[in-house]
Amino acid sequence: MQTSVINIESIRNDFPILKRKVHNDKPLVYFDNAATSQKPIQVINSISNYYLNYNSNIHRAVHELAEESTAAYELTRDKVAKFINVKNREELVFVRGTTEAINLVAYSWGRQNVQKDDIVVTTEYEHHSNIVPWQLLTKEKGAKLEYIGVDDNGELILDQLDTYLDTGKVKLVTFSQMSNVLGTMSKTEEIVKKCHQKGVLVLVDGAQSVPHLKVDIQKLDCDFFAFSAHKMLGPTGVGVLWARKELLEKMVPFNAGGDMIREVHKYETTWNDLPYKFEAGTPNIADVIGFSAALDYLEKIGMDKVREHEVELTRYALDKISAVKGIVLYGPPDVAKRGGVISFNLGDIHPHDLATIIDEDGIAIRSGHHCAQVLMERLDVSATSRASFYIYNTKEEVDVFIKSLNRARELFRL
Amino acid sequence: MSSADIYREIILDYYRNPRNYGKIENPDISKKDSNPLCGDELEMHINLRENKVSDVKFTGKGCAISQASASMLTELIMGKDFDFVKKLTKEDILENLGLHDLGPARIKCALLSLKVLKYGIYSYVSEKLKDTVSADKIKEEASGLF
Numbered sequence: 001m002q003t004s005v006i007n008i009e010s011i012r013n014d015f016p017i018l019k020r021k022v023h024n025d026k027p028l029v030y031f032d033n034a035a036t037s038q039k040p041i042q043v044i045n046s047i048s049n050y051y052l053n054y055n056s057n058i059h060r061a062v063h064e065l066a067e068e069s070t071a072a073y074e075l076t077r078d079k080v081a082k083f084i085n086v087k088n089r090e091e092l093v094f095v096r097g098t099t100e101a102i103n104l105v106a107y108s109w110g111r112q113n114v115q116k117d118d119i120v121v122t123t124e125y126e127h128h129s130n131i132v133p134w135q136l137l138t139k140e141k142g143a144k145l146e147y148i149g150v151d152d153n154g155e156l157i158l159d160q161l162d163t164y165l166d167t168g169k170v171k172l173v174t175f176s177q178m179s180n181v182l183g184t185m186s187k188t189e190e191i192v193k194k195c196h197q198k199g200v201l202v203l204v205d206g207a208q209s210v211p212h213l214k215v216d217i218q219k220l221d222c223d224f225f226a227f228s229a230h231k232m233l234g235p236t237g238v239g240v241l242w243a244r245k246e247l248l249e250k251m252v253p254f255n256a257g258g259d260m261i262r263e264v265h266k267y268e269t270t271w272n273d274l275p276y277k278f279e280a281g282t283p284n285i286a287d288v289i290g291f292s293a294a295l296d297y298l299e300k301i302g303m304d305k306v307r308e309h310e311v312e313l314t315r316y317a318l319d320k321i322s323a324v325k326g327i328v329l330y331g332p333p334d335v336a337k338r339g340g341v342i343s344f345n346l347g348d349i350h351p352h353d354l355a356t357i358i359d360e361d362g363i364a365i366r367s368g369h370h371c372a373q374v375l376m377e378r379l380d381v382s383a384t385s386r387a388s389f390y391i392y393n394t395k396e397e398v399d400v401f402i403k404s405l406n407r408a409r410e411l412f413r414l
Numbered sequence: 415m416s417s418a419d420i421y422r423e424i425i426l427d428y429y430r431n432p433r434n435y436g437k438i439e440n441p442d443i444s445k446k447d448s449n450p451l452c453g454d455e456l457e458m459h460i461n462l463r464e465n466k467v468s469d470v471k472f473t474g475k476g477c478a479i480s481q482a483s484a485s486m487l488t489e490l491i492m493g494k495d496f497d498f499v500k501k502l503t504k505e506d507i508l509e510n511l512g513l514h515d516l517g518p519a520r521i522k523c524a525l526l527s528l529k530v531l532k533y534g535i536y537s538y539v540s541e542k543l544k545d546t547v548s549a550d551k552i553k554e555e556a557s558g559l560f
Contacts, residue, residue, distance in 0.1 A: 348430065350478060351477075352454075352476075352477040352523065353478050360417055367452075373453070376453075382453055412426060
């Protein structure tokens with residue numbers, strides 16, 4: 001009973017971890033993909049191949065190993081450019097993850113461009129990593145941080161954006177392309193259009209979208225875009241910041257040190273070309289190379305197929321979970337408007353208790369505030385449980401999950 | 415421990431019908447803490463009279479373990495000598511809850527109440543009794559819980 005769009009059996013065979021058992025004999029049902037995805041053997045092999053055969057620092061040395069590692073590292077940049085349809089590869093900066101990418105923009109572009117009484121607009125469904133850097137910046141500058149609210153369907157109330165834009169004080173609008181809690185897909189192109197009409201820049205947090213959808217940067221037409229490798233089959237410790245060349249050229253470096261310089265004298269330094277100006281120090285070479293294999297893997301399946309599979313699985317799961325007595329679901333009811341993320345509460349069972357109970361059945365979900373306490377306040381809950389899917393998840397696993405939810409109901413005498 | 419052993423009738427009862435839930439006005443001891451990992455919150459208020467706990471109340475939100483633990487702890491210390499309360503250990507709390515074998519993630523839920531209690535006693539002993547030696551010992555115990 002697999003979804004028809006992709007060959008799940010062969011995909012699952014590529015993920016060694018999916019063969020392991022938890023709690024003695026329970027097959028692992030991994031539904032915590034919004035936190036991090038599992039890694040296929042191709043990615044694991046590519047990292048070990050680097051360490052086994054051509055480990056060396058990049059960009060400087062002239063020996064053969066360094067040529068190979070530099071080429072492999074830079075090849076990933078080309079693949080990322082193709083994957084999200086970026087025109088200029090030098091606009092792609094490797095960072096540690098989405099959080100670092102957003103911080104880079106806040107510290108570098110933000111400090112140069114946001115002044116007293118300016119406004120930075122974010123949303124109520126952001127991850128803390130797209131709130132806290134802006135709190136720090138606006139507090140430091142005496143600027144204001146404003147929020148686009150979330151309606152009862154879990155969608156952004158875009159009229160509020162218009163009101164902020166009309167003040168003429170907005171410098172940046174920053175939001176997630178897909179909410180990590182509600183799964184809501186933002187109307188990114190519409191927001192970008194509105195902002196650009198007023199000359200306002202836009203940062204899009206793609207941490208939850210790039211792993212699950214075909215993302216086309218040129219079509220989105222935003223100004224900054226951030227995402228992480230580890231949520232899309234790649235290793236931890238690798239992320240990407242894309243920004244328009246003309247912005248990156250004017251921005252000051254965020255980290256200073258080796259590889260980001262052209263010439264260093266006692267009191268003056270000139271910067272290296274883009275993107276190296278923003279890649280100080282020895283980067284995470286092995287994992288950037290591993291990310292390359294993850295991109296190949298997703299390209300081979302095709303992002304449209306990935307999305308199709310998740311829509312089908314999410315529809316199935318929503319249908320089943322709605323029938324569980326006492327369930328409260330958050331986020332858009334319409335599958336077309338959301339990703340493969342289902343946040344919920346079950347009766348008066350606290351999410352941590354629920355996660356403990358269903359973990360016994362081998363099911364890994366997330367419980368808590370999901371680094372989105374502003375949204376938890378808006379939903380008026382202290383926490384939710386969250387199941388999130390990826391390419392290797394099946395309808396059979398959803399059935400195991402639903403059965404386990406019913407066991408939790410029994411344990412709590414609901 | 416299996417869930418069936420954790421979520422016994424008594425734990426669920428204290429979770430759904432917490433005893434001593436509420437606040438005390440101008441209490442002798444008042445402390446609030448949270449577990450940043452899961453967002454559980456707990457606030458405890460205590461009044462002392464003649465070196466005994468004359469009243470104790472708590473408020474909070476969180477999982478069944480953390481809330482039942484807090485409620486059962488208030489019952490355990492109500493009317494008791496302050497010295498008894500000061501000496502309570504992690505083992506006493508787990509024994510009182512009947513939860514002996516919680517994993518590392520959930521034991522914090524069970525011990526949050528004791529942590530709040532110990533930090534509350536610490537503030538009281540150091541600020542009101544000015545007994546820094548005892549206070550430091552209590553603080554050390556509190557921070558060592560998790």
